[in-house]
Each structure stands twice: as structure tokens, then as C-alpha cells.
Amino acid sequence: MTGHLRSWPIVLALSVASAPLVLMYVYLFVDTVTNAPPGSFVPNEFTLEHWSFLWHTPRGRPSIWRVTLNSLLFATSTAALVVVISSMAGYVLSRLNVPARGFFLAGVMVLHAFPAITLIVAIFLVLQVVGLYNTLIGVILVKAAIDMPLGIWLMKGFYDTVPWEIEMAGIQDGASRFTVWRKLVLPQVKPGIFALALFAFLLGWGEFILPQVLAPGGDVQVLSVYLASLIADDNNFDMALFKSVGLFYMAPVLILFFFFQGHLMNIYGGGTKG
Amino acid sequence: MRILLDKFSKSFGDVRVIEDMTLEVNDGEMLALLGPSGCGKSTTLFAICGIHKVSGGRIFFGERDMTDVPSQERNVGVVFQSYALYPHMTVAENIAFPLRIRKLPEAEVKRQMEEMARLVHIEELLGRRPAELSGGQQQRVALARALVRRPNVLLLDEPLANLDAKLRLEMRSEIRRIQLETGITAILVTHDQVEAMSMCDRIAIMNAGRIIQIATPQEMYRNPRTAFVAGFLGNPPIAFLDAVARDGWLAVEDADIRLPVPPGTRTPPDGTPVVLGIRPETLGREGDAPIRGRVTFVETQGRENLYDITLANGSVLRSIQRVSDDVSLNDEVEWRVRSDQIFVFSQNGERL
Numbered sequence: 001m002t003g004h005l006r007s008w009p010i011v012l013a014l015s016v017a018s019a020p021l022v023l024m025y026v027y028l029f030v031d032t033v034t035n036a037p038p039g040s041f042v043p044n045e046f047t048l049e050h051w052s053f054l055w056h057t058p059r060g061r062p063s064i065w066r067v068t069l070n071s072l073l074f075a076t077s078t079a080a081l082v083v084v085i086s087s088m089a090g091y092v093l094s095r096l097n098v099p100a101r102g103f104f105l106a107g108v109m110v111l112h113a114f115p116a117i118t119l120i121v122a123i124f125l126v127l128q129v130v131g132l133y134n135t136l137i138g139v140i141l142v143k144a145a146i147d148m149p150l151g152i153w154l155m156k157g158f159y160d161t162v163p164w165e166i167e168m169a170g171i172q173d174g175a176s177r178f179t180v181w182r183k184l185v186l187p188q189v190k191p192g193i194f195a196l197a198l199f200a201f202l203l204g205w206g207e208f209i210l211p212q213v214l215a216p217g218g219d220v221q222v223l224s225v226y227l228a229s230l231i232a233d234d235n236n237f238d239m240a241l242f243k244s245v246g247l248f249y250m251a252p253v254l255i256l257f258f259f260f261q262g263h264l265m266n267i268y269g270g271g272t273k274g
Numbered sequence: 275m276r277i278l279l280d281k282f283s284k285s286f287g288d289v290r291v292i293e294d295m296t297l298e299v300n301d302g303e304m305l306a307l308l309g310p311s312g313c314g315k316s317t318t319l320f321a322i323c324g325i326h327k328v329s330g331g332r333i334f335f336g337e338r339d340m341t342d343v344p345s346q347e348r349n350v351g352v353v354f355q356s357y358a359l360y361p362h363m364t365v366a367e368n369i370a371f372p373l374r375i376r377k378l379p380e381a382e383v384k385r386q387m388e389e390m391a392r393l394v395h396i397e398e399l400l401g402r403r404p405a406e407l408s409g410g411q412q413q414r415v416a417l418a419r420a421l422v423r424r425p426n427v428l429l430l431d432e433p434l435a436n437l438d439a440k441l442r443l444e445m446r447s448e449i450r451r452i453q454l455e456t457g458i459t460a461i462l463v464t465h466d467q468v469e470a471m472s473m474c475d476r477i478a479i480m481n482a483g484r485i486i487q488i489a490t491p492q493e494m495y496r497n498p499r500t501a502f503v504a505g506f507l508g509n510p511p512i513a514f515l516d517a518v519a520r521d522g523w524l525a526v527e528d529a530d531i532r533l534p535v536p537p538g539t540r541t542p543p544d545g546t547p548v549v550l551g552i553r554p555e556t557l558g559r560e561g562d563a564p565i566r567g568r569v570t571f572v573e574t575q576g577r578e579n580l581y582d583i584t585l586a587n588g589s590v591l592r593s594i595q596r597v598s599d600d601v602s603l604n605d606e607v608e609w610r611v612r613s614d615q616i617f618v619f620s621q622n623g624e625r626l
Contacts, residue, residue: 165358168325171345172352173372173419187362 032244050240054248058236062218062226064245071222074140074211075204081144082151082200087193089148090155091181095167105156112149120213127214139215146210147203151196158192159185195263198256205253223249275336275426275459276301277322283330284317291317292483294331299427304453304460306470308506309480315463318480319429322461323350335426351420351458355432357412359404365415366391366400372423390422394452410441417449421456428453428460434469446473467507471495479503501623504551510580512617513591515550519543524550524618528587533563533613540626542618548626551617554580554594561610567591569605583607 027041032050034043057063092098093105123142124133132138162185170180186193208224216225227249230242257264277299284292292314299305307315320326322333324345332341340348359368369390373383391397394414404412413433420428433449434442450473453460464470470477471491478488479502487499491507498504504512517526517533519542524533533550535541542548557565570590571582574597581593581601593609601607618626 163356163358165354165356166360169352169354169358169360169419170371171325172323172350174346174349174375174423175371176346179375184360187360 028243028247031240032247035240050238050244053241053245061229062221064226064248066219067221067223067226070136070220071205071224073136074143074207074222075201077136077140078143078147078204079197079200081140082147083193083197085144085148086151086155086196087186087189089152090157091159091185093152094156094159108149108152112153116146117209120209124213134215134217134220136215136220139211139220142214143204143207143210147200151200154196155189155192158189162188191263194260195265198260198264202253202256276334277427277459277461278334279318279322279331280334281331282318282321282328282333284314284321284326285329290483295483295485297478297485297488299459299461301459302457303476304450304462304474306462306464306474306477307480308464308467308470308477310465310506313480314483315465315480316431319352319431319461319463322427323352323429324348349423349425351423351425351428353413353416353420353428353430353433355435357404357416357436359412359415359419361404363403364400365396365402365404365407368404368415369400369418369422372419376423386422390418393421393455394418394448408441409437410445413437413445414448417452421452421458425458428458430460430462432464433462434464434466442469449473468509471507479506498551498617499625501549501551501617501619501625504617504619508553510554510592510594512551512553513589514619515552515585515589515591517548517550519546519548524548526550526585526587526589529567529585529589531563531565531585533611533616536614536616536618539618542620542626547621549619549621549623551619552591552611553615554592556612556615557583557591557593557609558595559609561612563611563613564608565591565611566606566608569601569603569607572601572603583609 030043033046033048035045035047035049036043053064093101093108098104127133127138127142130138132141166184166188167180170184171177175183206224207222208228211220211222212225212228215221221229223245227242227245230238230245277297279295279297282292282295282297283290295318297318307318309315317326321328324340324343328341332339334340335348360371363371366387370383370387373386378386388397388400391400394417396411396414396418399407399411399415404415407415416433430449434445437445446469462470462474474491476488476490477494479486479494481502487494487503489497494503495507498507501514505514515526517524517531519525519535520527520532521544522535522541524535525531565583565585567583567585569581570584571580573580577597578594579597579601581595582590583593584590620626
């Protein structure tokens with residue numbers, strides 16, 4: 001018991017230090033389902049009016065469900081693109097003796113470190129020219145391309161841990177290189193693929209700047225842009241609505257983390273071995 | 275199927291690993307490629323199965339030139355040192371994989387897979403995954419997977435290196451039994467002379483990228499072509515002793531030893547320095563030439579004792595004898611050598 005006694009000052013200090021954070025989260029939730037009299041922090045009535053955006057679309061705004069669908073489409077499509085392409089590119093960079101392999105590896109590394117935001121003007125112009133400005137496809141392609149270096153590097157790390165002999169055995173058993181990859185190697189990096197898919201989905205779900213700049217229109221808005229437009233609207237300023245939408249936006253992320261945090265850890269467990 | 279390597283060469287970049295090697299493996303024969311690490315034996319193996327492209331020369335399976343045929347079409351069964359089983363598949367799926375790749379009908383796949391599982395005695399393990407098997411069982415699965423498509427040749431890359439001593443003994447005879455039962459041509463790569471001698475019909479001993487000698491295990495043991503071969507075969511190993519030719523005898527002058535030239539050996543001219551190879555079993559209580567020395571090491575092996583005896587000039591010879599209690603450490607002994615069974619090598623290691 002002495003151990004517990006000795007640690008209580010630390011526990012107290014940490015509690016005090018983190019109390020503001022906890023309070024913020026508590027109020028984020030409490031404020032969405034209550035009203036408080038002006039000037040007071042203590043709520044005096046329970047209400048669902050702040051959640052009315054779910055069943056009633058305010059004038060001049062897109063429907064929340066339309067926006068949520070856009071967000072889902074955006075996040076799943078970028079995740080799918082990133083996973084499919086990185087799982088192939090990572091294999092090639094890990095195993096095949098392609099020309100300029102070192103250049104590609106270094107290039108991927110540089111792109112990973114490159115702040116994508118500096119490209120935004122150029123990307124904007126390119127999308128304008130090819131006619132993908134203000135479309136979901138356009139912004140999905142851009143987001144996938146920006147996430148790709150991380151994905152490729154990560155998958156290469158996972159492939160590097162698969163023993164060569166398994167591939168040699170597959171070749172000797174008569175399988176083509178593609179079959180070897182699909183049937184023998186890919187199952188070995190399943191944890192990596194799962195982790196990358198989750199990671200890319202979360203990155204897509206949380207992305208704000210790219211959709212804001214490249215796809216701001218009402219039909220293609222995603223949740224983050226919708227949320228930002230709420231706070232930017234000076235005429236109907238509604239803090240409680242903003243918090244409710246924020247909570248709504250956050251919920252899928254919390255759920256994913258809750259169920260799959262073990263898989264996300266894989267990124268650090270398996271991916272760094274490369 | 276007969277395998278022929280014709281003037282086969284392999285280099286990696288500027289490093290020449292193997293040069294102009296010619297090797298023929300007869301149909302149904304099991305041949306060992308024996309040699310120390312880095313002698314090119316695994317390189318040879320990987321060239322035969324097509325993982326490495328050859329830099330020169332040709333490879334024939336039977337009459338067919340396989341030099342430029344891709345691995346997938348060579349139909350070579352390989353058992354890797356790590357077994358390389360597919361971890362996400364069950365034993366049954368592992369064995370059936372080569373058949374499924376060939377798109378055989380499912381009933382046929384099942385029949386052949388089960389037949390092969392019976393041959394290697396793993397019928398009751400078919401539903402397990404590789405991680406749930408012991409080393410010996412994994413080895414059996416790897417053998418079954420390599421053999422199930424009836425390959426032209428079976429290649430074994432240090433197949434016993436990952437097993438413990440007892441299993442190694444068991445798998446040694448098992449691999450040989452399966453090879454004889456299927457009548458397949460097999461090449462075993464190993465650095466362990468006991469494996470090579472006990473499992474194979476012939477041994478090709480390699481050093482630094484070339485084959486030094488090809489012979490049956492017994493012939494190679496009795497009649498090594500070079501000091502390297504003599505030193506590689508036999509456990510406990512042969513001991514070497516510097517000597518000179520003197521008046522038709524072989525003399526170790528500073529140790530007061532005179533040995534007659536063994537029959538079949540060319541008598542070197544007077545004063546030629548030579549190297550004598552004396553196996554531990556040829557030095558003991560019986561023989562014709564006396565050797566005096568001091569016992570500096572005794573190792574009990576149960577049925578036999580292994581002695582090191584140090585001669586007057588500091589050289590060490592080994593002797594293996596039936597266990598007896600009359601010799602102990604630091605005793606001065608006078609033992610005898612069967613001089614007709616010693617080997618005489620020139621200074622560069624060639625047998626005289």
C-alpha cells in the first residue's frame with residue numbers, strides 16, 4: 001500500500017493539470033443537450049434542439065446527411081486508393097529490382113516530408129484545367145496522392161519482414177510472380193494493410209484544407225468544411241449547434257479507435273522494422 | 275531424371291563464385307554438394323532451380339536445355355533450410371498449393387495431397403497450421419510440398435540444419451527413405467559431412483567455387499584426392515603432420531618418427547617436404563610404426579575414448595580407441611600407426 005500512498009501527490013498534480021481538458025470535453029457534450037441561462041455555466045434545461053440539424057436542414061445549407069455521405073465517400077475512397085496502390089508499390093520497392101529503385105525510395109521519402117499545403121495553388125490550377133475542381137473525385141485523387149508516400153513507405157516496411165524463402169518456394173511451386181504476391185505475400189502483410197486502411201480513412205475523415213479549397217460547393221462539401229462554414233457564418237452564430245455537429249463529426253473516429261486501436265498500433269509495431 | 279551442369283559459371287557483379295563447373299547427377303541418384311560456407315554450393319543449387327540466372331555454361335534436365343527456362347516451368351522441388359511453409363495456410367493447403375497452381379481438378383488435388391501426406395507420415399496433421407508443428411513435422415510438410423507435383427529433381431538446401439540432434443538422425447533416414455521410395459533424383463546441399471556420407475549415393479565436395487572430388491562416400495573417405503577432402507571427411511577429424519622424405523621413408527625428424535611409404539603412393543625424392551594425414555582410427559595399440567608422445571587430452575564418448583597425443587615437436591595427433599582405464603592424462607605412451615592407411619600429401623595439398 002505504501003506505493004499507492006507515495007503516488008497520490010502525482011495523481012493529484014496530474015488531475016489538476018488535466019482538469020481543464022476534461023472539463024472542455026465534458027462541456028462539449030453537456031452543451032449539446034442542454035441550455036444554460038446567459039452568464040452561467042450551470043445548465044438549467046435539457047433539450048434536443050441543438051441536434052435538430054439531423055432532421056431539419058437549415059436554409060442555405062446542404063443536408064447534414066448529404067455532407068456525411070460525402071465525408072464517408074471521401075475517406076473510404078482515399079483509403080481504398082492508398083491501400084491498393086501502396087500495397088503494390090511497396091512490394092515493388094521492397095522486392096523487385098526495378099530501375100532507379102534508390103531514386104524512387106528517396107523520392108517517396110522526400111514527398112512524405114513535403115508540406116502538401118505549399119502545392120495547393122498549383123493543384124487548384126491543375127484541377128481547374130482538367131475540370132475536376134469542385135468535384136469529389138478531384139479532391140479524392142489529390143488526398144490519395146498526398147497520403148501515398150506514407151502508405152508506400154509503410155507497406156515497404158511490412159514487406160521487408162516477409163522472408164524471401166516464401167517467395168522462392170512459391171516460384172518453385174510454379175506460381176507466377178503476381179500469384180506469389182497475391183496468394184502468398186499479401187496474406188503475410190494483412191495487419192499492415194488493415195492498419196494502413198484505418199489510418200488513411202482517419203486521415204481522410206479529418207482532412208479540412210484540401211476539400212475547403214478544392215471542393216467547397218454545397219453538393220460536395222464534407223463534414224469538416226460544413227463545420228467550418230458554421231463558425232464562419234456571422235449572421236446565425238450558434239455555438240451549441242457548432243458543438244453538436246463537432247460531436248457528430250467526431251463520433252465515427254471515436255468508435256473506430258475504440259474497436260481497432262490494436263490494429264493501429266501495428267503501424268508502429270510492424271512498420272518500423274523496415 | 276539426369277541433371278547435367280555443363281561448364282556452369284556464376285558471378286555476382288565482379289565476384290566470380292563458380293567457374294566452369296561440370297557436374298552430372300544420374301537418374302534416381304542422391305548427390306551431396308558438400309563444402310564449407312561460401313564455397314558456392316547453395317549458389318549451384320539456386321542456379322539449378324532457376325532462382326539465379328547462370329553467367330555462363332548450360333544446365334540440362336535429361337536432354338532438355340533448361341538454362342533459359344523460368345523457374346516455374348523447370349518443375350524442381352526445393353526444400354529450404356527454413357522450410358518456407360506458407361504460414362497462413364494449413365498443412366493440407368500447403369501441400370496442395372503446387373497442384374492448385376496447376377489448376378488440377380479438386381478431386382485429383384485432394385487425392386494426390388493425401389497420398390503424399392501418407393508417404394511422409396503426416397496424415398493426422400493436415401488441418402494444422404505451420405506454427406503449430408514441430409521442426410521435424412514442418413520438415414515433412416516441406417518435403418511433401420516439394421514432392422507432390424512429381425518434380426524432375428528434388429533440391430534440399432541444408433534441410434537438417436534447424437533440427438535438434440535426435441530429430442536430425444531421424445529425418446536423415448526419413449529423407450533417404452522417401453527419396454528411395456519415390457526414386458527421384460535429389461541434390462543435397464550441406465556442410466555436414468556426416469549428413470552427406472550417410473544420406474547420399476555420391477558426394478561432390480566443393481571448395482572456393484570448384485568441385486575437388488566426386489566419389490561415393492566410402493571411396494572418398496578411403497581415397498581422398500587432396501588434404502582438403504581428407505580434412506573435411508571424418509569425425510573426429512584427421513590430423514596432419516609435417517614430414518620429409520628420407521631414404522625411402524617418411525620421417526618426422528624432430529619427433530623421432532619413421533614411417534614406410536604406404537603402398538600405391540609414389541615415393542617422393544629425398545628431402546621433399548610432405549604432409550602426412552593420419553586418421554584417429556589408424557593410430558592405436560595395433561600397427562607397424564611406433565609413435566611416441568604424451569597424452570594431452572582425453573574425451574570420453576561412451577563406447578570409445580578420444581585422445582590427443584602431443585609429439586616431441588609439438589604436433590598433435592588424434593587417436594580413437596575402445597574405452598580402457600590404463601591411459602590417463604599426461605601419460606607418456608608409445609602407440610602404433612597402421613602405416614598402409616595413412617595419406618601422403620604434397621605441400622600444396624595434392625595427394626601423392
